[in-house]
Ligand SMILES: *[C@@H]1O[C@H](CO)[C@@H](O)[C@H](O)[C@H]1NC(C)=O
């Protein structure tokens with residue numbers, strides 16, 4: 001009877017100790033952009049100051065696709081131990097040491113990749129032991145759209161407009177003419193990059209006209225995200241007037257400049273000759289090349 005009561009008492013003490021040491025997660029879901037940095041946090045009680053040598057912290061990733069566990073970070077007796085760190089996190093994952101003193105085990109992952117998405121588990125042993133899980137979602141928006149235009153060879157009017165961008169998941173690409181979706185039929189293709197992003201290129205053939213503008217739109221249904229880029233055709237397609245400026249006026253000006261400078265050069269040499277002949281008797285020979293002097297030489301011949 002007595003031993004039973006002791007057992008009960010012991011058990012409740014053990015429960016109390018375990019209950020005292022609990023981990024909390026301020027956030028259970030993190031949604032971040034591809035290539036950015038994420039801080040995932042588990043908090044634990046450090047009342048009365050942190051005894052570093054009693055602390056063990058482990059962060060693992062439980063991959064959503066393969067249910068494989070990867071060790072990302074380990075702190076044993078207050079010292080980091082990266083012997084078992086998964087290669088895919090090498091150089092990208094760290095535990096923010098200063099935060100440990102505040103009772104926060106913050107795992108910082110930089111250059112977030114698509115394959116980082118999944119469930120993460122922090123296990124902390126500090127007197128007691130507890131673990132919690134958080135999940136990481138990675139988005140790759142088609143934010144940076146590269147555009148270019150190409151004139152179809154042997155055709156004065158046909159122009160192809162292209163848009164290219166990288167992201168995830170695969171978007172729908174459509175085109176707008178003057179802001180309207182008017183039965184344009186672009187050709188869109190994609191490849192996969194080494195990082196698992198879709199590299200999407202879309203091309204639209206048009207007959208350019210100054211009254212129409214065009215834009216390509218990347219629509220990511222899953223993220224409900226829309227990015228677009230407008231083509232400034234006026235800048236890229238010279239009008240007939242601009243074209244005639246380029247084809248005729250510019251060359252004519254160039255010829256005029258070249259021939260007039262040739263004439264000036266010729267005249268200068270001639271007057272220089274005449275002037276120096278006149279100056280033969282002069283004692284002071286000043287800057288003979290200066291046009292001013294040549295003029296003064298001709299206007300006020302030495303007496
Ligand atoms: C992560 O935490 C570090 C240190 O507190 C801070 O410098 C950094 O800006 C944080 N990064 C993000 C994405 O919150």
Ligand SMILES: *[C@@H]1O[C@H](CO)[C@@H](O)[C@H](O)[C@H]1NC(C)=O
Pocket residue numbers: 076081082083084
């Ligand atoms: C680091 O962890 C590995 C595997 O758990 C262990 O074999 C090794 O002794 C640890 N190293 C140190 C310095 O604690």
Ligand SMILES: *[C@@H]1O[C@H](CO)[C@@H](O)[C@H](O)[C@H]1NC(C)=O
Pocket residue numbers: 177178179213230
């Ligand atoms: C493109 O066309 C739309 C519809 O006509 C117009 O609202 C928009 O201002 C135009 N954009 C430019 C840059 O001309």
Ligand SMILES: *[C@@H]1O[C@H](CO)[C@@H](O)[C@H](O)[C@H]1NC(C)=O
Pocket residue numbers: 164192193199200201
């Ligand atoms: C994406 O595709 C474009 C055009 O096909 C190509 O020029 C570019 O190098 C590709 N980028 C990557 C990262 O694969």
